[in-house]
Amino acid sequence: MIDLADISKSYLMGQHSVHALSDVSLNIGQGEFVAIQGSSGSGKSTLLNILGILDTPDSGAYTLDGHVIENLSTSDAARYRNRFIGFVFQSFNLIHHKSALENVALPLYYQKVARKKRSRIAMEYLDRVGLADRADHKPAELSGGQSQRVAIARALITEPALLLADEPTGALDTQTSEQIMQIFRDVNDQGMTVVLVTHEPDIAAQARRSIVLRDGDIVSDLLNGSSLL
Amino acid sequence: MMDRELWSEIWQVLKSNRLRTLLTASGIFWGVFILIVMLGFGNGIQSGVNKSMAGYATNALYLWGQATSKPWQGLPPGRSVRLNSDDTMALQARVDGIATLAPRVRLARYRGRSDVVSGSKVTDAEISGDVPSFRHVLPMTFKFGRFINPIDIESKRKVAVIGERIHRDLFGEDVDPLGKQIQIRQISFTVVGVFKPRRYGSNRERMGSLVITPLTTFQQVFNYGQEIGFYAMIPEPGLRSEAVGEEMQQVLMQRHRVDPADHRAFGNWNSETEFLRIERLFIGIRAFIWTVGLATLLAGVLGVSNIMMIAIRERRREFGIRKSIGATPRSVLTMILAETATLVGVSGVLGLIAGLLALFVVDLITRPITKSVDAEVLFDTPTIDLKIAIAAILALGVASLLATLIPAHHAMKIDPVEALRAE
Numbered sequence: 001m002i003d004l005a006d007i008s009k010s011y012l013m014g015q016h017s018v019h020a021l022s023d024v025s026l027n028i029g030q031g032e033f034v035a036i037q038g039s040s041g042s043g044k045s046t047l048l049n050i051l052g053i054l055d056t057p058d059s060g061a062y063t064l065d066g067h068v069i070e071n072l073s074t075s076d077a078a079r080y081r082n083r084f085i086g087f088v089f090q091s092f093n094l095i096h097h098k099s100a101l102e103n104v105a106l107p108l109y110y111q112k113v114a115r116k117k118r119s120r121i122a123m124e125y126l127d128r129v130g131l132a133d134r135a136d137h138k139p140a141e142l143s144g145g146q147s148q149r150v151a152i153a154r155a156l157i158t159e160p161a162l163l164l165a166d167e168p169t170g171a172l173d174t175q176t177s178e179q180i181m182q183i184f185r186d187v188n189d190q191g192m193t194v195v196l197v198t199h200e201p202d203i204a205a206q207a208r209r210s211i212v213l214r215d216g217d218i219v220s221d222l223l224n225g226s227s228l229l
Numbered sequence: 230m231m232d233r234e235l236w237s238e239i240w241q242v243l244k245s246n247r248l249r250t251l252l253t254a255s256g257i258f259w260g261v262f263i264l265i266v267m268l269g270f271g272n273g274i275q276s277g278v279n280k281s282m283a284g285y286a287t288n289a290l291y292l293w294g295q296a297t298s299k300p301w302q303g304l305p306p307g308r309s310v311r312l313n314s315d316d317t318m319a320l321q322a323r324v325d326g327i328a329t330l331a332p333r334v335r336l337a338r339y340r341g342r343s344d345v346v347s348g349s350k351v352t353d354a355e356i357s358g359d360v361p362s363f364r365h366v367l368p369m370t371f372k373f374g375r376f377i378n379p380i381d382i383e384s385k386r387k388v389a390v391i392g393e394r395i396h397r398d399l400f401g402e403d404v405d406p407l408g409k410q411i412q413i414r415q416i417s418f419t420v421v422g423v424f425k426p427r428r429y430g431s432n433r434e435r436m437g438s439l440v441i442t443p444l445t446t447f448q449q450v451f452n453y454g455q456e457i458g459f460y461a462m463i464p465e466p467g468l469r470s471e472a473v474g475e476e477m478q479q480v481l482m483q484r485h486r487v488d489p490a491d492h493r494a495f496g497n498w499n500s501e502t503e504f505l506r507i508e509r510l511f512i513g514i515r516a517f518i519w520t521v522g523l524a525t526l527l528a529g530v531l532g533v534s535n536i537m538m539i540a541i542r543e544r545r546r547e548f549g550i551r552k553s554i555g556a557t558p559r560s561v562l563t564m565i566l567a568e569t570a571t572l573v574g575v576s577g578v579l580g581l582i583a584g585l586l587a588l589f590v591v592d593l594i595t596r597p598i599t600k601s602v603d604a605e606v607l608f609d610t611p612t613i614d615l616k617i618a619i620a621a622i623l624a625l626g627v628a629s630l631l632a633t634l635i636p637a638h639h640a641m642k643i644d645p646v647e648a649l650r651a652e
Contacts, residue, residue: 054553054646075557082555093550093649097245109234110555154554 001193002028002051002162007060009046020046021057022216028195028209033188035207036197043216044197045166051195052085052164053077065161082110086155088196090167092147094139094154100126100146101135104153111158125153129183145176152183156192163187165196169203181206239568246540253536254576257625260529261577264522265584265618269591271518273611275511277599280428280609289366290470290499292477293459294485301488310485310494312457314448319484320460324476326468329365334358334447334458336413345391345440346412347399354395354440356413357458358447366461367426372396374407374422381421381443387450389418394437396423411440416450418442470501526625534632537569541640548640549648558641565637566630573629577622588613 004026010019020043028034038044049055050062053069054077062069064084072080087093094103105122113121126132129149139147148168155163165184169177181203188194188208196207204210205224212220243250294310317332335357336343342353361377369376372393381388389411391399400406406420426436448454464473478495481487487494541548548561588611599609 049646052553054644075559078552078555078557081553087553089649091649093546093553095547095550097241102241106551107554109238110551110557110560112234115234115237158555 001030001032001065002026002195003061003063004050005061007047007050007057007062009043009050009055009057019216021050023060024216024218025060026211026218026221028193031188031191031193033184033194033208034196034211035204035209036195036211036213037199037201037204038197038213039199041215042213044199044213047213048164048166048195048197051162052087053080078110082107082158084161086158086160086163088148088151088155088163088165088168090170092139092144092151092171094147094150096139099136099138100131100142100150103139103150104157107154107158121157122153125157126150128156129153143176144172145179148172148176148180149183152180152187156187161193163192163194165194167198168196169198169200177203235564235567238564239571242564242568243572249536249540250572253533253572254579256529256532257526257573257576257629258580258583260522260526261580261622261625262584262587263525264518264621265581265613266587267518267522268617269584269588269611269613271511271514272613273591273608274514276610276612277608278507278511288463288470288499288501288504290462290464290474290497290501291459292462292474292481292495292497294481295494295496297487297491298493299488299491301491302486304486310481310487312459312481313455314457315455316481316484317457317460320477320480323480324473326465326473326476327462328465329362329461329463331360331363331366331461332444332457332459333363333461334444334453334456336447336451340435342438343413345395345399347409350399352395352398352438354392354413354438355435356440356442356447358444358451358453359441360444363441363461365463369424369426372423372425373405374420376422376424377441377443382445385446385449386443387416387418387446388421388443389413390422390424390441391420392437392439393423393425394434395440397437413440413442414451470499474499522621526621527628530625530628530632533569533573533629534636537565537633538636538639541565541636544640545643545648548643549645552643552645553649561643562637562641565640566633569629569633569637570626573626574622577625581618581622584618585613 004024007021007024008019009021010017012018024043024047036044036047046055050057053064053072064080067080067084069080094100095106098106101119101122104125105118108118108121123132123135126135129152131146131149131153134142134146134150139150142150152168163184168184169180172180184194184196185206194207196203198204208224210220210222210224211218294312296309297304297306300306312332314332317330321327321330335341335355337356340355343356344351345354345356359377360382361379364376373396374390376390377388380386391406391411396402396406399411400409406423409420410417411420412418424441448456460477462470462473462477464470474497478497479489481495482489482491485494548556551561552558592610595608596610
């Protein structure tokens with residue numbers, strides 16, 4: 001499903017070149033639920049950006065769902081993101097002047113799906129995250145948990161191969177975090193490959209596989225005991 | 230490209246930031262409005278002035294003899310130059326480019342009046358001897374009868390064409406005066422017409438006080454012999470009356486033995502010079518209007534560019550989100566340009582409509598004044614050439630799009646990783 005081979009990426013910080021990732025190789029299979037842990041500066045965000053085709057590695061090969069991700073033009077990258085990847089962010093990143101329904105439907109707009117069909121599908125996905133009754137609300141009228149559920153619905157609507165979440169519970173309280181993680185587990189149970197980045201061990205523990213990054217290297221890659229049952 | 234989906238996206242974005250939309254739109258609106266109103270007023274003033282001058286042939290030249298100021302061929306200075314009917318024939322034969330040559334003679338000096346009598350009534354009038362072609366110099370219509378005709382000239386008939394005021398004072402407004410007699414210096418003339426200048430301008434009383442008789446009759450009964458007072462001349466279309474007048478003077482100088490350098494031997498006045506001066510004034514006004522109007526529009530365009538720049542900076546995150554969920558750079562560019570085009574187009578057209586409405590209201594208010602018969606206001610219905618107005622708006626749209634290209638290009642290049650970095 002995901003095959004990373006010897007991925008390296010460095011940034012220029014002033015005079016110095018900083019290695020964000022050095023020769024990272026990683027294999028994630030269809031239907032896995034992976035948490036990537038690491039402190040800030042460990043390279044986890046860089047890894048997520050590369051997985052999400054928002055960033056390109058300096059060297060190494062990335063294969064996603066059988067497609068070699070290499071030398072894409074910006075518009076091709078946009079199309080791949082739209083078709084293969086759903087993003088969930090820490091700060092939700094909903095468009096504030098659009099209703100919940102319109103936010104969820106937006107990826108389909110870029111797939112040129114007709115408005116009515118778009119709205120119908122978006123409604124189904126809102127219903128799946130339990131927010132059908134909030135369809136006409138603007139993001140400002142939604143709680144943090146609700147916003148994140150809208151964002152998840154938006155990420156899922158294109159039926160992506162991969163759901164990428166960047167600290168999805170970072171801005172939420174414990175109880176709400178629990179609800180969000182439940183949704184991730186549910187979509188994973190239905191067969192969706194989920195990769196989430198977090199620095200909270202108890203969130204990472206809810207995934208089935210836990211990868212720890214430090215200074216651009218994978219230092220541990222374990223299956224969680226609970227998930228083996 | 231401009232499908233319904235894009236429209237509703239644009240509408241949402243513009244609606245979501247009302248104040249910004251309103252400010253940008255008002256810049257464009259105002260620019261177009263000002264341009265339209267100023268162009269309308271410019272046209273209104275111009276047609277007002279043109280209307281006030283419509284009573285005169287705008288290119289007529291008047292030429293008369295004065296006194297020589299230089300000795301020539303043994304003749305002393307100070308001789309007065311008297312024009313006569315032979316001069317008329319010589320001018321017609323030797324000067325090219327004359328469309329109308331009307332020799333005139335007056336009973337008194339310029340603007341001087343003499344008594345006209347009918348029965349027990351007396352009034353004063355400017356009395357002249359004229360030829361039929363004088364009608365081209367002073368365009369006129371007839372309330373009664375006709376103008377002097379060639380047979381009047383040929384047979385030196387004692388007939389007269391009178392102005393409106395003379396008619397009213399001697400006969401009464403509703404009385405048909407044709408065939409009635411009037412006396413000038415105890416000589417009887419038969420009234421054959423009552424004329425009305427095509428436009429009175431500011432000379433209503435004077436134009437109504439003219440009494441016109443056949444030139445030949447006038448010369449005979451008032452003992453003028455072959456003498457001519459002055460010439461009124463209209464050149465062929467496309468010729469300058471001043472140039473033709475110069476040629477006429479050359480011919481007359483030879484005939485009257487005047488030093489060709491003696492410019493004081495003849496006097497002339499032409500309305501063309503006045504006309505050209507007014508033309509030049511209008512060119513100036515027009516240039517001023519366009520300069521101010523285009524500057525206002527340019528300010529509007531810069532405003533659009535500026536506000537789009539700010540808007541795009543504010544919406545960095547939104548563009549980052551859009552790109553992360555599959556917006557291509559091209560679709561971002563298209564969206565921004567379409568937003569600008571919509572904003573400029575709608576506010577431009579609204580400005581055009583508001584400008585036209587304002588002109589319409591001005592016309593409604595001024596109509597009673599400008600349309601009255603003896604209007605002396607130099608203003609008429611303000612009009613606009615719609616083609617020019619629409620071209621101005623199109624140019625404005627193109628300029629705005631070009632001005633938005635830079636910020637839009639900026640938005641295209643937004644890196645979603647950067648834009649979405651949690652704050």
